[in-house]
Amino acid sequence: MSYHVDKVSWLQKKALLKxxxxxxxxYELHIPKEVEFDSLDALSEHVIIHSEKNEAVGTGRLSPDGLISRIAVLQSHRNREAYTSLLNFLVLIASEKGLDTIYVNCILDEVPNFIESGFLKQGCVFMEAGIPRQKLKCPISSFNTEPFTMLH
Known part of the structure; x- marks a missing residue:
């Protein structure tokens, strides 16, 4: 399956992103709505990934400090190609913005995928929305998306 990723405005595409x-x-992960949507949404760069049928099947955001977050892909499209397309595009935006380093706060099951992609652990495991997470950082020049498969 082929995917296409577009950078979008939070103000113009807020309803679809939400x-x-x-x-x-x-609904799937039971994260409270008031936690999922925050003040960074208005300040961040957002992307939408479309299927070959031009259906919006996922999204992600890049915060001004280089944090890649809110990566959400509909269940029927959770595959390596979708995540590779989405993450590569977010890293491209970070590079175009002049950022040297990107960050993620990933669930513990995904830490090995990020480490294989050039990320390093930062600090201790912490809880966010009832889910244990690990902060990781990666120089943009070292980023490799190949290990990504089933991220949420």
């Missing part, structure tokens, strides 16, 4: 994120994070 719809995808609610479906994945609020």
């Amino acid at each position: 719809q995808i994120r609610e479906r994945v994070f609020v």
